[in-house]
Amino acid sequence: MILAVETSCDDTCAAVVTDDGEIRSNVIASQGLLHARYGGVVPEIASRRHLELIDAVIDDALERAGTGMDAIDRVAVTRGPGLIGALLVGVSVAKALAAVRRLPLVPVDHLHGHVVASTLGDKPIEPPFLCLVASGGHTFVASVEDAGSYEVLGQTLDDAAGEAFDKGARLLGLPYPGGPEMDRLAKQGDAAAFDFPRSLPGDGLDFSFSGLKTALLYRVRDLGEEEAGRRRADLAASYQRAIVDSLLTRARQAIEREGARRFAIGGGVAANSELRERITATCAELCVELWVPDRSLCTDNAAMIAAASRFTPALDYPEYLSLDASARVA
Amino acid sequence: MNILGFDTSTAATSVCVLRSDGEAFAVDPEPARLFEPPAHSRELMPAVAAAIDRAAIGWGELEAVAVGVGPGTFTGLRIGVATARAIAHARGIPLHPVSSLAALAAGIGESPALPLIDAKRGELFGAVYSGDVELTPAFVAHPDQIPARAGERASGALAAGDGAVRFRSVLEAAGIRTAPGDSEVHVVRALNVCRLTHSVPAESPEAVLPNYLREPDAVPSQ
Numbered sequence: 014m015i016l017a018v019e020t021s022c023d024d025t026c027a028a029v030v031t032d033d034g035e036i037r038s039n040v041i042a043s044q045g046l047l048h049a050r051y052g053g054v055v056p057e058i059a060s061r062r063h064l065e066l067i068d069a070v071i072d073d074a075l076e077r078a079g080t081g082m083d084a085i086d087r088v089a090v091t092r093g094p095g096l097i098g099a100l101l102v103g104v105s106v107a108k109a110l111a112a113v114r115r116l117p118l119v120p121v122d123h124l125h126g127h128v129v130a131s132t133l134g135d136k137p138i139e140p141p142f143l144c145l146v147a148s149g150g151h152t153f154v155a156s157v158e159d160a161g162s163y164e165v166l167g168q169t170l171d172d173a174a175g176e177a178f179d180k181g182a183r184l185l186g187l188p189y190p191g192g193p194e195m196d197r198l199a200k201q202g203d204a205a206a207f208d209f210p211r212s213l214p215g216d217g218l219d220f221s222f223s224g225l226k227t228a229l230l231y232r233v234r235d236l237g238e239e240e241a242g243r244r245r246a247d248l249a250a251s252y253q254r255a256i257v258d259s260l261l262t263r264a265r266q267a268i269e270r271e272g273a274r275r276f277a278i279g280g281g282v283a284a285n286s287e288l289r290e291r292i293t294a295t296c297a298e299l300c301v302e303l304w305v306p307d308r309s310l311c312t313d314n315a316a317m318i319a320a321a322s323r324f325t326p327a328l329d330y331p332e333y334l335s336l337d338a339s340a341r342v343a
Numbered sequence: 344m345n346i347l348g349f350d351t352s353t354a355a356t357s358v359c360v361l362r363s364d365g366e367a368f369a370v371d372p373e374p375a376r377l378f379e380p381p382a383h384s385r386e387l388m389p390a391v392a393a394a395i396d397r398a399a400i401g402w403g404e405l406e407a408v409a410v411g412v413g414p415g416t417f418t419g420l421r422i423g424v425a426t427a428r429a430i431a432h433a434r435g436i437p438l439h440p441v442s443s444l445a446a447l448a449a450g451i452g453e454s455p456a457l458p459l460i461d462a463k464r465g466e467l468f469g470a471v472y473s474g475d476v477e478l479t480p481a482f483v484a485h486p487d488q489i490p491a492r493a494g495e496r497a498s499g500a501l502a503a504g505d506g507a508v509r510f511r512s513v514l515e516a517a518g519i520r521t522a523p524g525d526s527e528v529h530v531v532r533a534l535n536v537c538r539l540t541h542s543v544p545a546e547s548p549e550a551v552l553p554n555y556l557r558e559p560d561a562v563p564s565q
């Protein structure tokens with residue numbers, strides 16, 4: 014049984030997962046509200062909060078799994094990428110827990126976790142497959158030939174899709190984190206009311222979202238505060254439509270170019286209801302089987318880290334004692 | 344009692360096992376290590392394992408953990424505290440949160456002692472000790488404000504620590520004696536963290552947090 018720990022950004026997470034991918038517990042202590050007044054994640058505040066919560070979150074994960082450390086035979090932890098101070102809390106705890114019991118430790122690439130989240134549960138996806146990962150920090154399409162690795166086919170050249178949601182939401186005066194708020198408001202608006210750019214840079218599968226938020230900024234300014242406030246739902250719906258259109262275009266191109274038969278989505282933006290609906294329709298139209306993980310497996314979580322750890326070589330004691338976190342590449 | 348102690352409040356990592364027979368097995372950094380980039384994550388656990396091995400005890404024979412809770416480098420303190428908590432929690436043994444300034448003072452060997460830890464941004468963390476007794480509680484101040492913050496009880500005190508080395512000229516201009524630059528007394532030694540468990544009661548591991556002594560830099564957006 015695997016105990017996994019994830020502290021790369023602002024959620025303190027621990028999970029217990031069996032070797033064959035059954036989720037026994039998946040605990041997520043979100044810090045969202047703590048950072049709300051700053052309009053974004055403050056690294057030092059996030060790191061302090063992780064340290065306050067981590068032991069309780071791990072205990073909670075073990076308890077909900079109906080087990081204890083005695084049943085754990087492997088510890089997995091996010092090594093990167095992410096906020097270095099935040100990552101180090103999880104890495105330090107995981108190393109110490111593993112060392113005391115001389116258990117193997119698996120350092121996991123956070124993005125690998127998002128890519129293979131759909132390998133968990135009753136109906137696990139099997140390679141080869143393509144995966145669209147869209148979150149506040151990352152947006153890319155990857156090809157998975159075997160579950161132990163992935164090849165990035167295209168990625169955002171500037172903002173991540175989740176960042177575009179958060180920044181757009183802020184321009185519309187919605188509270189942080191903006192993604193879920195935008196999703197909710199967009200349901201009441203007309204997505205065709207405003208025309209926002211769908212930027213698809215180059216001939217490949219890259220993304221770009223930085224122009225979109227500028228377009229929204231200008232549109233809000235042109236409308237004036239009062240009118241923009243009155244038409245907020247239309248703005249949200251149109252803006253969200255532009256983001257989802259870009260993601261879907263690249264997903265479709267990737268599927269056609271690679272001749273994929275299986276497709277998965279992951280990352281916090283994969284919790285967006287319009288994306289979930291429309292990717293379902295697109296995959297149905299292309300006769301591609303689609304995996305849409307539960308929302309709790311899309312946003313940052315430790316179960317996906319456990320998932321990736323099943324396909325990552327473990328380090329034995331004492332090899333991992335000098336393991337460091339890595340802000341960029343894992 | 345076999346005590347494992349460590350300190351990560353400065354750029355250096357210091358670890359010690361104080362065995363129940365009184366023998367100490369320390370992994371101490373050279374004073375020069377205080378002025379190199381920190382690498383607590385890479386250094387701490389290997390040093391812990393080395394100290395335990397050299398003491399010829401097993402992880403299962405540890406009976407208490409003591410950790411320097413700062414003040415000092417935020418990331419370093421979190422690595423130390425997270426590690427100490429996890430070990431104490433997993434083994435079900437007591438955890439003693441020890442002031443890094445008290446441990447630094449204990450190594451100065453003079454009374455009064457003025458331990459000074461570099462707080463970055465041109466500031467110092469400091470306190471005044473006579474033996475184990477804290478005369479002036481921990482503070483953060485600019486080097487030229489140290490005499491005022493330390494107060495009269497610091498008169499004649501010997502200063503040491505990475506902060507004392509870094510700001511030696513400012514401190515000496517203000518009439519504060521500092522230990523020689525290459526002296527080992529500038530290192531927060533884990534042996535002193537272990538020894539201070541006598542005067543610092545254990546706390547439940549999940550309640551132990553760093554003494555940051557400074558608020559995070561963050562400006563509300565609205």
Ligand SMILES: [Zn+2]
Pocket residue numbers: 123127148150280312313
């Ligand atoms: Zn993520």
